[in-house]
Amino acid sequence: MTDDAIDENTGTTSPAEVLLIFLRLGLTCFGGPIAHIGYFRDEFVLRRKWIDEHAYADLVALCQFLPGPASSQVGFSIGLMRAGYLGALAAWTGFTLPSAALLVLFAFGAGTLTGPVGAGLLHGLKLTAVAIVAQAVWGMARNLCPDRERASIAVVAALIILFSTSSIAQIGSIVLGGIAGLWLCRREAPSPSGHVEMPVSRTLGLITLAMFFGLLAGLPALRSLTGSAGVALFDAFYRSGALVFGGGHVVLPLLREAFVAPGWLSDDAFLAGYGAAQAVPGPLFTFAAYLGTVVSPEPHGLAGAALGLIGIFLPGILILLGALPFWDSFRRRADTQAMMRGVNAAVVGVLGAALYDPVWTSTVHTARDFGIALVGFVLLVSWRAPPLVVVAISAATGVAMALI
Structure with a gap:
C-alpha cells in the first residue's frame, strides 16, 4: 500500500x-x-x-x-x-535518517578534501555558517526581543558569554534569562487556545520527566566515576540537546563548548560540518551524526554517529512525553509565559555571542570572506533563497577563490 x-x-x-x-x-x-x-x-x-x-x-x-x-x-x-x-x-x-546518512558520508569524505580545491570548499562551507547563523540571530531577535526588556536580557546574556571563560556560562545565562523574565516580562498575553489529546498517561509523564532530569544530573557523575570516553561523548550530546531553547541553531554554541573546547575536534572541522548540515534536508540536530563520526575519542565512525543521534534527540523526546499530560494547564500560567519570554530572549544573546566567536572570528579573515558571507546573508534574508542555494554559491566561490 x-x-x-x-x-x-x-x-x-x-x-x-x-x-x-x-x-x-x-x-x-x-x-x-x-x-x-x-x-x-x-x-x-x-x-x-x-x-x-x-x-x-x-x-x-x-x-x-x-x-x-x-x-x-x-x-x-x-x-x-x-x-x-x-x-x-x-x-x-x-524524518531523521536521510540527513544523518548524508552527513555521515560527508564526514567520511571530508578527510579526502585536500589541496586548494578541498581547502576552498571547506572554507566556503564555513562562510555559509556565518550567513546562516547571522540570519538566525536576525530573525530570532526580531521575533523574540521586540521590546527593551527582552532586548536587554539578550544583551546581558551575550556579554556573559563573551566575557566569561566558564564552561557553564551558556547554562547560567539561560537560567538568569528565565529569572529576569519572571521579573520584567509579565505583560498581558492572549490566553492560549486549543487542546491536544495524546495517549500518554500522567504516570508515564512523571517517569519520563524523572529520566530527563536524572540523566542530566547523573551522566556527569557517571562520567567522573568511570572515566569512559563513551559516557563522556553521550553526556556531551545529551546535555547539548537538553538545553536548546528557541531553535535548532542555538545548539551551535552548546556543541562547540562540548566538543571543540576539550580538543575533541578543531574549529575548522566543526564549522565545515555545520555548513554542510545546511545543505541537507531534515532536522539540524543531525549535525550530531557528523560530530560523532569525526570526533577523536572512541567510539567514533558509525558507532559515534549513532551515539550522537540518540544522545542529542533523547532529552527532547523525554521531556516532550513528560510534558504532554500536563501541558494544557501548565501553559496557561502567567509566570510560565513570563519565564519563557526571558529564556527565549537569553538564547538570542547566546546565539549572538556564538556568531562573533567562533563563527566570525575563525572564518572571516579578509574583505573577500566578508563579501561572500554578506552575499549569503542578503540572499537568505532579502531574497528568501533556500539554504541549499547559499551553500552551493558559498562553496563554489570558496573553491574559485582558492584557485585564483
Whole structure:
C-alpha cells in the first residue's frame, strides 16, 4: 500500500506507513525548523486531515516551548497520535535518517578534501555558517526581543558569554534569562487556545520527566566515576540537546563548548560540518551524526554517529512525553509565559555571542570572506533563497577563490 492509499478517516495508521510518509518528508524538507513545521501543516492538517488547525497550533506551541528540536518533536507527536509509540519511533526515524546518512558520508569524505580545491570548499562551507547563523540571530531577535526588556536580557546574556571563560556560562545565562523574565516580562498575553489529546498517561509523564532530569544530573557523575570516553561523548550530546531553547541553531554554541573546547575536534572541522548540515534536508540536530563520526575519542565512525543521534534527540523526546499530560494547564500560567519570554530572549544573546566567536572570528579573515558571507546573508534574508542555494554559491566561490 502506498502512502496515498491511507484512509484518513480511520484515525489510525500502521507504523510502516508512518515511516514511509516521514521518510519522504525527511528527503524533501529543506529550510530549517520553521519551514519543516510548514511542510507538516500542509501534509497532516490540509492534505491528510490527521489533526485539525487548532490542535496543530497547540502542538507546535508546546514543542517550541520545550527544549529540543521543535520540528522533530512535532513529527514524533503526530506519529504518536496516529500509530502509538511505534508510530512515534517510525516518524522520528523517517524524518531523521536521510540527513544523518548524508552527513555521515560527508564526514567520511571530508578527510579526502585536500589541496586548494578541498581547502576552498571547506572554507566556503564555513562562510555559509556565518550567513546562516547571522540570519538566525536576525530573525530570532526580531521575533523574540521586540521590546527593551527582552532586548536587554539578550544583551546581558551575550556579554556573559563573551566575557566569561566558564564552561557553564551558556547554562547560567539561560537560567538568569528565565529569572529576569519572571521579573520584567509579565505583560498581558492572549490566553492560549486549543487542546491536544495524546495517549500518554500522567504516570508515564512523571517517569519520563524523572529520566530527563536524572540523566542530566547523573551522566556527569557517571562520567567522573568511570572515566569512559563513551559516557563522556553521550553526556556531551545529551546535555547539548537538553538545553536548546528557541531553535535548532542555538545548539551551535552548546556543541562547540562540548566538543571543540576539550580538543575533541578543531574549529575548522566543526564549522565545515555545520555548513554542510545546511545543505541537507531534515532536522539540524543531525549535525550530531557528523560530530560523532569525526570526533577523536572512541567510539567514533558509525558507532559515534549513532551515539550522537540518540544522545542529542533523547532529552527532547523525554521531556516532550513528560510534558504532554500536563501541558494544557501548565501553559496557561502567567509566570510560565513570563519565564519563557526571558529564556527565549537569553538564547538570542547566546546565539549572538556564538556568531562573533567562533563563527566570525575563525572564518572571516579578509574583505573577500566578508563579501561572500554578506552575499549569503542578503540572499537568505532579502531574497528568501533556500539554504541549499547559499551553500552551493558559498562553496563554489570558496573553491574559485582558492584557485585564483
